[in-house]
Amino acid sequence: MNAPPKSFLAWLPPVLCVVYLVASVMMAHRSPAGFDFQGFGRLPVVANGRVQPLDSLARNHLLAMQAKQAVPGEGSPASPAAWLAELAFQPALADTRKIFQIHHDEVLGLTGLSRGKQKSFSFHELQPAFPALQREAARIEQIDAQARSSYEKALMRLTRNLTAYNQLKHALALPRMENIEAEMLQLVDRVAAALAAAEKKEAPDAALMDDASARMREMLAWEPMCEVYAVPTGKGADSWRKLPDAVIDAVETRTLPAAAVAYARMGDAYRAGNVAAFDAAITDYQQWLAKQQPSHANKSRAESLFNRCAPFYLTMVVYVAAFLVAVLSWLRMGSTLRKAAFRMLLIGFAVHTAGLLTRMLLEGRPPVTNLYSSAIFIGWGVLVLSILLECYHRNAIGTAVAAVVGFVTLLIAHHLSLSGDTLEMMRAVLDTNVWLATHVVIITLGYSANFLAGGIAIAWILGRRFASISESSSASMRGMVYGIICFATLASFVGTVLGGIWADQSWGRFWGWDPKENGALLIVLWNAIILHARWGGMVRDRGIMVMAVMGNVITSWSWFGTNMLGIGLHSYGFTDAAFVWLIIFIASQLGIMSLAWLRVPHGTD
């Protein structure tokens, strides 16, 4: 029995990773038979203040309602875009999809529904409870958002989701209309005729007048229920119009805009089950867009491709695989598997980087613009640093720790994405690429470095407790932690001070003792303490490792905890679930730190 050659084993896992990635991207590209929902999902609209594809709109709504993108149930739409088409064009059927998650028992009690096996409910099932929900929501509105109980928050979340759902239902068509294109044309015709008659001061045709005003009233009633701007009329994102407004505008020009015609035809074709007509309407509109709105069309196309490829999900899978191979390398076939793990990490890193760059291009911004993107970037920073470490130390420790930290930060990012649009527009106060590119990026790299140092320290503590790591590994880990903490000190300090300079430039004061500023300062101080304690000989190996783990606690406080206080300029991301996880994380870190003080079974200190 011949053992396979070493170089083969060092290349096999990375090649498998590449095969997996290519297959996933091809799957995402594959268009199933039937309606061209992929093409539908690529169409641009303006929602949440920015141009985005219908695909993103559908995904973000589904995530907010049920924390996942797939619509549950037999015969449900296969993709978020397909679900949106159903919701827009066959709302009665969409209303029976069980997509509203209700976790809170008291909210469920209010709706009069019982849980049984299901956690999710349909719009249809919830409809009888609307009066009760509305009454409660009106009461809770009056309460300060910070002072609301968990029941009140859950109820507000549900009513917000129901409202958003209803708005989305009215985004692309008026549910009542049976023959959309014909009715829209009639409206334009009749209203224009009635206006012409009124202008010429002819004897009013009562039937015509009544019909025209009834149709107009219907459009005006539709307008406030529609929150999506589907009709492009000019260059910028501000020039888009809502469908009902665009139809009313068409009375003057006597021609419906291309977008209105396209969505009307899609709706009619969808209801008639006419695949060819549906696809033709999309193709026509896409061709029109390519000529009239090329930049919006391209951006929207790119974003929907990005959504479907889900690069950060792929990255997470590769990181897990790289971690397993790295751990295996400590047990047998050291250098071969170490190389394989490192190559896998590089592949994951390449996908991670591609995802990060795509987001930057879509937004036209530096990498960190909100809490979600900070998680993505922290993971990326850890990868960069640990790739450098692995090149230097070559013992798979950098690989393993980077894979774990990268995976965890992407997992955190995934959970943060549940709160809505992650490519949202920047508030006026943050709208400056210079400072986002310097202060925010550098301070986030400081977070990366602290988490990496903490991760290596955890590996050191666990390694000494549960396995016997060699003295040479131990020494190289010490070197890594020290080097990374030096880098962390530099990045945290410079990042914090640049934040102060931003504040001085914008507000005329350098430092305001705002919670996020204080959090950043805590990191700087902690890094300084570690260095001073080491230089003063106050702590030795174990002490430094324990302090580096404590660095995780302090960094996570600065990253998340300060936002949870709900005060100050930086309080931009608050979530209850995150608070519980922060507590669990801090407790786990304290547990690991205490583990370091237990007697070590092997070796001495």
Next chain:
Amino acid sequence: MNLRRAANVFSSLRLTVVLLGYAMVLIFIATISQVHMGIHEVVQQFFRSWIAWWDVMPGERRWDLPLPGGALLGCMLIINLLAAHGMRFHKRKGKAGMMLIHLGILIMLLGEVFTGLLGKEAQMTLDEGQISHYSIYPRDVELALIEPMADGMQTVHAIPQSRLKNGAEFSFPGLTLRVDRYLPNSEILEERIAGKDFEPLRATAGAGLGYAVRSLPRETAMDRRDLSSAFVSIIADGGGEAPRLLLSNVMRGTQAFNVAGKEWNIALRQARLYHPFSIKLLDFSHDRYLGTNVPKNFSSKIRLLNPETGEDREDLIYMNHPLRYQGLTFYQAGFANDDKTTILQVVKNPAWILPYVSCVMVSAGLLWVFSSHLLKAIARRKNSVSS
């Protein structure tokens, strides 16, 4: 001998670590205190104080724990730093990087001290079309007495909040003001609906006739102001009846009274910072992203008028783009009144340059020290590999 030991303690790295560790504790406490207190109070109580009284259980008022405040801590850090450099560092060579870092830190600490001592923060609230030559301090009131002069001009006497104490008296030509009662934060209600916990004192003249006042704890929320009020008696030099007025910063305008045939005016109002120039709000605009309430930008188009320099120019103040003029920074802080009123924050910070200097020094020092460490580590590794 003892002196030597004390010097060793003050210059020790151990003390540095203890002080930095305590700084973290203080900052953490000050951060969580901001849930219940305004940021301004927190800064005054924890960072700009020698002893910080920490209300351990807010709302209960059970224990106030004395902690060393930011001022004390800062001084200790400075002493420790100077002592360490004086005692130890001069003996070693190649410590220029460290010196640079620590000098930078020292400058930053001093910068914060100067900002605390010399800095000012006020606000200017302008309606569209309004012109103003002063800013107000939102947290401080002053007792303003306006004296008519012979030539038709007026002299404004302003008594700062710190001197407004119960029973305090202030003499002016022809009259004396006596503060019968001063309430930093209060509620004013009509006499007939006021409850039992209201002060028995009443005004005997002026706009406050028929009103009762009760004391309230001071506001701590960032966006809420104290409603101060005071009962002030006006005692004419010739004697006779001394009318007592109720003054408050919620009352608009001033209250007039006569002494010896002259009409004086008096008001308790937000303390003012007068400027030798005027600012007029021409237009305020507030754009939101399409279909959302997320602000895209707010901006104030203003006209700056300075009779001394003859300046008369327009400028646009918006986010991340303040107006800097005569050592003051006017930045867009808020808006009100259905987007027709702008609120400009007015900041004076003569020590603004220090953090910039410090940043450059410390960054350069850190780079120097760490890169020399890195180079040494790489050299060691090369040696051990080759040997």
